[in-house]
Amino acid sequence: MSIDQxxxxxxAKLARIRVDAEDLPALAQEFNDILGFIEQLNEVxxxxxxxxxxVTPMRLKRRVDVVTDGGQQDKVLKNAPDAREGFFAxxxxxx
Amino acid sequence: MADLxxxxxxxxRDAMRKGDVTSVELTEACLAAIDGADALNAxxxxxxxxxxxxxxxxxxxxKAGDAPDMCGIPLGIKDLFCTKGVASQAASNIxxxxxxxxxxxxxxxxxxxxxxxxxxxxMDEFAMGSSNESSAxxxxxxxxxxxxxxTALTPGGSSGGSASAVAADLCLAATGTDTGGSIRQxxxxxxxxxxxxxxxxxxxWGIVAYASSLDQAGPMTKDVRDAAxxxxxxxxxxxxxxxxxxxxxxxxxxxxxxxxxxxxxGIPRExxxxxxxxxxxALWAEGRKMLADAGAEVVDISLPHTKYALPxxxxxxxxxxxxxxxxYDGVRFGRRATLAQGDGITEMYEKTRAEGFGPEVQxxxxxxxxxxxxxxxxxxxxxxxKVRTLIKKDFExxxxxxxxxxxxxxxxxxxxxxxxxxxxxxxxxxxxxxxxITLNLAGLPGVSVPVGTNAQGLPLGLQLIGRPWExxxxxxxxxxxxxxxxxxxxxxxxx
Numbered sequence: 375m376s377i378d379q380x381x382x383x384x385x386a387k388l389a390r391i392r393v394d395a396e397d398l399p400a401l402a403q404e405f406n407d408i409l410g411f412i413e414q415l416n417e418v419x420x421x422x423x424x425x426x427x428x429v430t431p432m433r434l435k436r437r438v439d440v441v442t443d444g445g446q447q448d449k450v451l452k453n454a455p456d457a458r459e460g461f462f463a464x465x466x467x468x469x
Numbered sequence: 470m471a472d473l474x475x476x477x478x479x480x481x482r483d484a485m486r487k488g489d490v491t492s493v494e495l496t497e498a499c500l501a502a503i504d505g506a507d508a509l510n511a512x513x514x515x516x517x518x519x520x521x522x523x524x525x526x527x528x529x530x531x532k533a534g535d536a537p538d539m540c541g542i543p544l545g546i547k548d549l550f551c552t553k554g555v556a557s558q559a560a561s562n563i564x565x566x567x568x569x570x571x572x573x574x575x576x577x578x579x580x581x582x583x584x585x586x587x588x589x590x591x592m593d594e595f596a597m598g599s600s601n602e603s604s605a606x607x608x609x610x611x612x613x614x615x616x617x618x619x620t621a622l623t624p625g626g627s628s629g630g631s632a633s634a635v636a637a638d639l640c641l642a643a644t645g646t647d648t649g650g651s652i653r654q655x656x657x658x659x660x661x662x663x664x665x666x667x668x669x670x671x672x673x674w675g676i677v678a679y680a681s682s683l684d685q686a687g688p689m690t691k692d693v694r695d696a697a698x699x700x701x702x703x704x705x706x707x708x709x710x711x712x713x714x715x716x717x718x719x720x721x722x723x724x725x726x727x728x729x730x731x732x733x734x735g736i737p738r739e740x741x742x743x744x745x746x747x748x749x750x751a752l753w754a755e756g757r758k759m760l761a762d763a764g765a766e767v768v769d770i771s772l773p774h775t776k777y778a779l780p781x782x783x784x785x786x787x788x789x790x791x792x793x794x795x796x797y798d799g800v801r802f803g804r805r806a807t808l809a810q811g812d813g814i815t816e817m818y819e820k821t822r823a824e825g826f827g828p829e830v831q832x833x834x835x836x837x838x839x840x841x842x843x844x845x846x847x848x849x850x851x852x853x854x855k856v857r858t859l860i861k862k863d864f865e866x867x868x869x870x871x872x873x874x875x876x877x878x879x880x881x882x883x884x885x886x887x888x889x890x891x892x893x894x895x896x897x898x899x900x901x902x903x904x905x906i907t908l909n910l911a912g913l914p915g916v917s918v919p920v921g922t923n924a925q926g927l928p929l930g931l932q933l934i935g936r937p938w939e940x941x942x943x944x945x946x947x948x949x950x951x952x953x954x955x956x957x958x959x960x961x962x963x964x
Binding site: 377382385386390392401409412415416417424425426432437446449452454456462464467 | 566784812817852
């Protein structure tokens with residue numbers, strides 16, 4: 375498996391990380407190094423093996439489905455880079 | 470009293486209860502040591518006002534006779550823990566300015582038991598790294614130096630600031646977290662003790678997430694007894710973390726008898742790596758002999774899938790990271806990039822994340838994105854999770870034969886020089902975690918104990934790996950090893 379620049383650009387887009395065009399060759403090379411290392415996993419016979427879901431087998435606790443938290447709008451917005459009138463503000467998303 | 474900051478938790482606890490020393494005195498000594506240690510860059514947000522207020526409260530509590538073990542003990546807190554009203558940045562620029570409105574469960578438990586916070590400690594960005602060089606604050610420095618030169622060495626990572634601060638006596642102990650070795654590797658590089666408990670022992674709530682199925686908090690201390698004391702205060706069930714185990718927390722300190730007669734200690738043959746330095750092999754053989762001399766039965770064991778732990782980790786951890794770090798979008802907390810005229814929300818996300826995340830974090834997010842993407846999910850992510858099942862089964866098979874603990878090196882080398890790994894590809898850096906990473910994948914507890922020094926006088930650690938939930942027994946084995954090794958060296962002060 376070899377990652378080309380187009381794939382690297384696509385992954386960066388999916389990850390929502392801006393990568394300048396001139397940095398794409400180096401990024402693709404890094405992916406190839408890491409994925410080459412990961413390829414070793416193909417040597418393992420995993421026939422019939424269940425993929426791990428939880429490292430310590432435990433039943434998730436249940437609780438009554440009621441509101442247990444809330445009413446702290448100020449605290450929720452406290453660290454926002456841009457909060458206005460009780461909301462998070464972002465660039466316009468609809469025309 | 471001289472050198473109060475050099476005290477251990479147990480001794481400080483006993484001295485405070487006797488009235489020989491106060492928490493304020495201990496705290497002031499640590500604060501002075503911190504102010505004199507800027508060259509180590511271990512403490513990245515100092516909180517002297519909070520510390521002294523907590524210390525005064527602790528002194529009053531000790532006087533009143535209601536004092537848990539950790540009461541009045543000055544600690545450093547890894548920057549990964551959210552601490553209410555105090556910068557908690559995970560050493561990332563993307564969380565620049567973030568001051569949580571809440572307290573992580575582990576730090577809350579510590580502070581409720583009377584512990585004192587001296588400040589926040591340096592680390593690799595989002596706990597991704599093995600040298601502390603990916604930090605937005607710049608790297609922390611190891612207080613140890615080679616005997617023959619002044620090269621600045623890494624304290625290890627990701628809990629490098631914690632390791633540096635404890636080894637340099639800037640605090641009595643520190644919190645760390647361990648996703649692939651981030652407590653044990655820095656502990657080994659700095660001659661201190663660090664335990665990663667069983668997955669689920671300490672609540673992850675309020676700890677900035679890296680790879681949720683692997684992350685665990687634990688103490689980094691000056692000896693095994695201190696680790697036992699502090700782990701007790703950090704542990705316990707928390708309804709806020711659905712993977713937190715609802716199990717009683719034993720009195721770990723009371724289990725330190727040093728008696729390991731009849732214990733079965735496994736030596737995994739797959740941990741003899743090609744190219745491993747002789748001094749690591751020799752240290753391991755010495756540790757084996759120490760435990761045998763103490764009456765343990767030492768047996769050779771096999772963990773056949775060891776070789777695949779690193780590649781499995783470098784699928785699973787980035788996959789989880791890509792999901793966990795999606796929350797840093799410039800909307801709810803931290804930093805937002807300056808936008809150009811006409812930039813929409815996608816540009817905001819992309820610019821914010823490109824500016825805010827360092828190269829290693831970006832790399833892992835993108836690798837995770839790739840292995841989770843349509844068409845590759847089965848080939849990479851599901852395969853890695855199957856291999857993880859096999860790695861865990863290796864340990865289960867060994868424990869089923871009656872093995873109580875497994876002895877291995879903590880790291881494949883002593884601390885290396887800062888910048889020495891800069892020119893190598895990322896995979897070379899990942900190899901640092903070759904002995905520690907298997908436990909995270911299997912959810913097992915592991916403790917690193919300083920056992921000796923190399924030819925250049927740098928500390929080396931051995932790791933003991935235990936059965937799930939048997940940290941008490943594990944710490945007792947570590948205690949026996951510590952007693953036999955008698956490691957008491959400290960770094961010569963140059964900072």
